[in-house]
Amino acid sequence: xxxxxxxNKFTRTNIRAYGLIILAFIVLFPLQSTGxxxxxxxxxxxxxCTYIVMAISLNLTVGFLGELSLGHAGFMSVGAFTGxxxxxxxxxxxxxxxxxxxxxxxxxxxxxxxxxxLIGIPVLRLRGDYLAxxxxxxxxxxxxxxxxxxxxxxxxxxxxxxxxxxxxxxxNGKLIINGPQGAVGITKIASFTAGILLILFALFIILxxxxxxxxxxxxxxxxxxxxxxxxxxxxxxxxxxxFIISAVxxxxxxxLYAMNFxxxxxxxxxxxxxxxxxxxxxxxxxxxIVGSIVATALLYILPELLREYADYRMLIYAIVLxxxxxxxNSEKAKQMRxxxxxxxxxxxxxxxxxxxxxxNG
Amino acid sequence: MTFISNLINGISLxxxxxxxxxGYTMVYGIxxxxxxxxxxxxxxxxxISFCVTTYLGFSPxxxxxxxxxxxxxxxxxxxxxxxxxxxxxxxxxxxxxAIGVSYFLQNAALxxxxxAPKTFTSIVPFGxxxxxxxxxxxTAESIVTVLAxxxxxxxxxxxxxxxxxxxxxxxxxxxxxxxxxxxxxxxxSISVTFAIGSALAAIAGVLxxxxxxxxxxxxxSMPGIKAFTAAxxxxxxxxxxxxxxxxxxxxxxxxxxxxxxxxxxDAIVFAVLIIVLLIKPTGLLGKKITEKx
Numbered sequence: 001x002x003x004x005x006x007x008n009k010f011t012r013t014n015i016r017a018y019g020l021i022i023l024a025f026i027v028l029f030p031l032q033s034t035g036x037x038x039x040x041x042x043x044x045x046x047x048x049c050t051y052i053v054m055a056i057s058l059n060l061t062v063g064f065l066g067e068l069s070l071g072h073a074g075f076m077s078v079g080a081f082t083g084x085x086x087x088x089x090x091x092x093x094x095x096x097x098x099x100x101x102x103x104x105x106x107x108x109x110x111x112x113x114x115x116x117x118l119i120g121i122p123v124l125r126l127r128g129d130y131l132a133x134x135x136x137x138x139x140x141x142x143x144x145x146x147x148x149x150x151x152x153x154x155x156x157x158x159x160x161x162x163x164x165x166x167x168x169x170x171x172n173g174k175l176i177i178n179g180p181q182g183a184v185g186i187t188k189i190a191s192f193t194a195g196i197l198l199i200l201f202a203l204f205i206i207l208x209x210x211x212x213x214x215x216x217x218x219x220x221x222x223x224x225x226x227x228x229x230x231x232x233x234x235x236x237x238x239x240x241x242x243f244i245i246s247a248v249x250x251x252x253x254x255x256l257y258a259m260n261f262x263x264x265x266x267x268x269x270x271x272x273x274x275x276x277x278x279x280x281x282x283x284x285x286x287x288x289i290v291g292s293i294v295a296t297a298l299l300y301i302l303p304e305l306l307r308e309y310a311d312y313r314m315l316i317y318a319i320v321l322x323x324x325x326x327x328x329n330s331e332k333a334k335q336m337r338x339x340x341x342x343x344x345x346x347x348x349x350x351x352x353x354x355x356x357x358x359x360n361g
Numbered sequence: 362m363t364f365i366s367n368l369i370n371g372i373s374l375x376x377x378x379x380x381x382x383x384g385y386t387m388v389y390g391i392x393x394x395x396x397x398x399x400x401x402x403x404x405x406x407x408x409i410s411f412c413v414t415t416y417l418g419f420s421p422x423x424x425x426x427x428x429x430x431x432x433x434x435x436x437x438x439x440x441x442x443x444x445x446x447x448x449x450x451x452x453x454x455x456x457x458x459a460i461g462v463s464y465f466l467q468n469a470a471l472x473x474x475x476x477a478p479k480t481f482t483s484i485v486p487f488g489x490x491x492x493x494x495x496x497x498x499x500t501a502e503s504i505v506t507v508l509a510x511x512x513x514x515x516x517x518x519x520x521x522x523x524x525x526x527x528x529x530x531x532x533x534x535x536x537x538x539x540x541x542x543x544x545x546x547x548x549x550s551i552s553v554t555f556a557i558g559s560a561l562a563a564i565a566g567v568l569x570x571x572x573x574x575x576x577x578x579x580x581x582s583m584p585g586i587k588a589f590t591a592a593x594x595x596x597x598x599x600x601x602x603x604x605x606x607x608x609x610x611x612x613x614x615x616x617x618x619x620x621x622x623x624x625x626x627d628a629i630v631f632a633v634l635i636i637v638l639l640i641k642p643t644g645l646l647g648k649k650i651t652e653k654x
Contacts, residue, residue, distance in 0.1 A: 068453065122639050129395060129452075130638055133593045136586070137631035144628035162622075271586060275460055282457045311472060318464035322443055325461060329454040330446035 010211045016290050017203050024297075025196045032192055041304070048300050049195025050076075050257040053202045055280040055292040057249035060206055062278065063287035064215065065242045066222030067123070068132040071139030072277050075247040076254035077269035078115045079108030081146055083255025084183040084264070088176050089153055097189040105198065105255045112251020113244050115142070120243040124236055139274055146266035151177040182265030183258065190259035198256055199293075202249050206289060209245065218242050219287075283324060362496045367619050368612065373503030373572065375611020376510035380565040381588030382595070382603035383517065384558030390534040390598040391554045394452060397459040398439060399562060400585015401466035406432045406563030407570040407580060408474055411481055421484035429563040436559025437552050445548070463582075470578040478577045481570035506568045513561065514604050521600065530554055534598070587614075590634050596647025605645060610634075 031037045032045060054076060061069045083104040094100045119138045123131055150161045154173025161168050164179070177183050209215045217238045220228040229235050258264045284295030302320070306313035327333045381403060388396045406428045413424035443462050447455045487501040521527035532540040533550045541547050569584055570576050587610060595606025610630060617629040637645065 062453070068456075122635055126638060126642050129389075129597065130593065130642060130644075132395070133590065134635055134638060137590065137634050140586070141628045141631045144625060144631075148622070148624045162625075271582075279457055279460065282453055286453070314464060315468040315472065318461050318468055321461035322458055322465065325454055325458040326443070326446055329450035329458075331449055332446060 010207075013290065014207055017207060017293065018200065020290060020293060021196060021199050021203065025193075029192065044300070044304065045192045046190045046195045046260040047257060048297055049192070049199055050253040050260075051277065051280065051300055052199050052293050052296045053253035053256075054250055054277045055284065055296045056199075056202055056206055056289050057246045057253070058277050059281045059284070059287065059289060059292045060209070060242055060246045060249075062281050063285075063292075064210060064218050064222060065239060065246075067239070067243075068129070068278075069135040069246075070132050070271070070274050070278065071119075071135035071137070071142075072246075072250055073269040073271070073273035074119075074135075074139035074142040075112040075115060075250035076257065076273070077139075077142050077146060077266060079112040079251025079254030080258035080264060080269065081149075081177060081183060081254075081266075082111035082251070083108035084186055084258050085151060085153075085158070085176050086255075087189065087259060088174065088186070089158070091187065097187075098194070101189045101191075101194055101256070101259060104259065105194075105252045108255025109248040109252040112254065113248040115251075116244040116247025117240070120240045120247075123243065124239050136271065136274075139269075139271060143266050143270055146177070146182070147180050149177050150175070150179055180265065180267075182263060182268075184263050186258060186262050186264065188260060188262060190256050194256060198252060202252075203289065205245065205249065209242075210289075214238060214241060279321065283321075362493065363619070366497055366499075367615050369499055369503055371612035371615035372608055373500075373506045373611070374615060375591075375608035376506045377565050377569045377572070377607075378584065378588045378591045378611050379510055379604045379607025380513060380561050380568070381584060382592040382607045383513070383600065384561050384565075385589050385592040386595075386597055386600060386603040387530075387554050388558050389592070391530055392444065392448075392551055394444065394455045395459065395589070396444075396558075397456065397585070397589075398462035398466060399558065400581040400583075400588070401463050401470075402432055402436060402439075402559050402562040402581070403566035403569065403585060404470060404576075404578060404581030405435060405466060406566030407481065407576055408470060408479075409563070410484070410567045411479055411570070411576060414482065414484075421482075421486070425484060425564065425567050428567060429560045432559040432563035432566075433556045436555040436562075440552055440555040445551075467578050467582075474578065476577065478575045481574040481576045483571040483574065484567055485571055500572075502568070502572045506572065509564060509568060510604075513564070514600075517557075517600060526550070526553060587630065590631065593644055594634055594637060596644030599644075599646045602644060602646035609645075 028037075028045065032042050035042075054072060058069065058072045061067055061072075086107040087100050087104040090100050090103060094103070119135070123134055126134060148162050150164060150168055152159045152168045152173045152175045159168040159173065168175075175184065210219075217228070217233045218241075220231075220233055221235055221238055225235060254269070280296040280299055281292055283299065284291030284293070303313050303317055306316055309316065381399065384399050384402075385396060388394065388399070409428040409431045410421075410424040413419050413427050414421055419427070439462055443458050444455060447458060483502055485501045485505050489498050489500045490504075491498050521531055529540065529545040530550045530553065532543065532545055533547050537547055540550075565584075565588075566581065570580070588607065591606035591610040592603045593606070594610060595602030595604070597603075613633055614626050614630050618626040621629060641647070
């Protein structure tokens with residue numbers, strides 16, 4: 001214990017974050033493979049993993065870069081549908097499910113990264129709430145376009161259309177994305193292990209970035225943009241880098257998420273999903289990676305635990321959300337907490353003094 | 362003729378957006394917060410009006426008044442309970458709280474009124490007007506909506522320019538601390554802003570459901586987001602901006618629906634927003650803020 005305390009802050013965060021995920025894997029994997037935990041929870045493991053990746057990647061934008069993004073699910077959507085198309089196209093070529101999943105995830109990440117670059121350029125010109133609106137608009141645009149998109153594959157290659165499935169003109173082809181119904185006929189190749197590996201990868205990227213020179217530049221921009229600019233930090237470059245990395249990780253998470261279901265529609269990745277992820281980040285603590293992980297896991301399971309109250313569960317969820325925000329952020333709660341901590345410390349000191357006194361006397 | 366009829370439909374839809382956007386923009390101007398629960402107040406307003414006419418059998422006009430009163434109280438209660446303790450907290454904390462309130466309202470509505478859609482009967486007692494031998498049909502709803510929008514705009518402008526309360530509100534939105542020193546009660550000003558915004562939301566809800574008569578607990582979300590976009594489009598914090606943004610957004614939406622693609626209309630609306638923000642980063646009528654170190 002003493003040793004851990006003596007390590008520097010970054011190493012400590014690293015150990016906590018990686019340790020937590022590996023511990024979760026060690027505990028949950030045998031339980032899942034032997035079927036001790038119920039099917040409903042077992043089915044939630046991959047979504048929880050993907051949402052953890054979403055939350056830590058959004059934390060990079062919101063917590064470290066300090067820009068509010070309301071369209072993170074848009075990147076997830078881009079990644080998910082790119083991943084699905086890639087996986088279905090490669091079904092015959094690559095028989096190994098794990099390799100196919102890996103390629104699909106990488107493809108999803110690249111596509112989302114490109115989207116992040118495209119949206120990053122206008123986003124960088126704006127500040128604060130206006131930036132939030134552009135990301136919101138972007139998420140809605142992605143959802144809307146995929147809702148109208150028809151993609152199919154046959155011996156001649158990929159076909160795309162914005163009107164309907166017949167317009168694809170395929171001969172004995174396979175329909176991959178069917179407009180508002182979304183992607184159909186996905187082979188479920190996602191696994192809990194893949195989810196854990198993706199989280200570890202995301203942690204590796206983000207923790208190393210944050211502790212690097214670039215990461216310090218990013219936090220400097222968050223704390224004071226003008227000051228950062230005046231000491232020679234290229235605001236555009238670092239903002240864009242952080243934004244794209246965040247998008248790539250979201251796209252990877254999206255691809256993994258899609259592979260866990262047999263069908264997936266674009267409306268799954270709407271404004272509410274973006275908000276959900278933002279809630280995970282804010283409740284976990286801005287710029288706190290371990291917090292994001294814990295908050296995501298807890299808040300994702302909370303509605304499941306409340307399942308027996310069926311009708312009331314989302315209402316309870318809403319009330320919990322409001323109360324947590326009020327208790328952690330309001331002036332009065334802060335004062336009360338400070339008073340409590342002060343009293344507690346005083347009491348501790350008194351006890352210590354008494355003990356010291358006993359020893360000395 | 363289709364052009365004119367589209368234009369009228371666009372202005373009518375835009376007027377509803379404008380009325381909702383006024384609520385967003387006023388609250389943003391004074392409390393510097395994005396009130397995401399505003400869209401759900403619209404939904405509550407529409408449900409109240411629906412219940413008053415259907416179950417209690419009152420006239421549509423009375424239902425609008427009752428719905429406005431209920432929403433005003435709701436707005437003030439929300440502000441007092443959820444937002445007031447967070448006056449000094451980070452804007453993100455307030456945003457998440459607003460989202461919590463939004464979830465709360467939606468799920469409370471789901472519990473009270475169920476998920477089955479309610480068919481809203483239009484509050485406007487007249488039929489449509491046919492012009493040019495029936496080539497151009499103007500619905501009574503669109504006339505009432507546009508008139509209501511113009512009246513609200515005039516009333517709000519007079520209120521903020523001439524009345525003591527309105528001037529106080531403008532002062533608070535300029536500089537909270539200085540306004541407080543001048544003897545303006547900041548808390549009352551903010552409450553009044555929420556009250557006005559919520560009353561407007563009730564009107565918007567009734568008008569929206571008169572034109573598009575399907576009422577479900579999530580009815581308010583999408584118009585809420587779009588009206589919010591409209592407020593940003595016109596320059597958030599500015600009352601004429603919200604009006605202009607709302608009407609333009611409505612026109613763009615209807616035109617892209619009828620001339621480009623029904624399914625892609627939302628994407629087009631949001632794309633236009635992004636382009637406008639690229640050219641004018643603070644919206645059409647927004648104030649340019651120069652940052653100082």
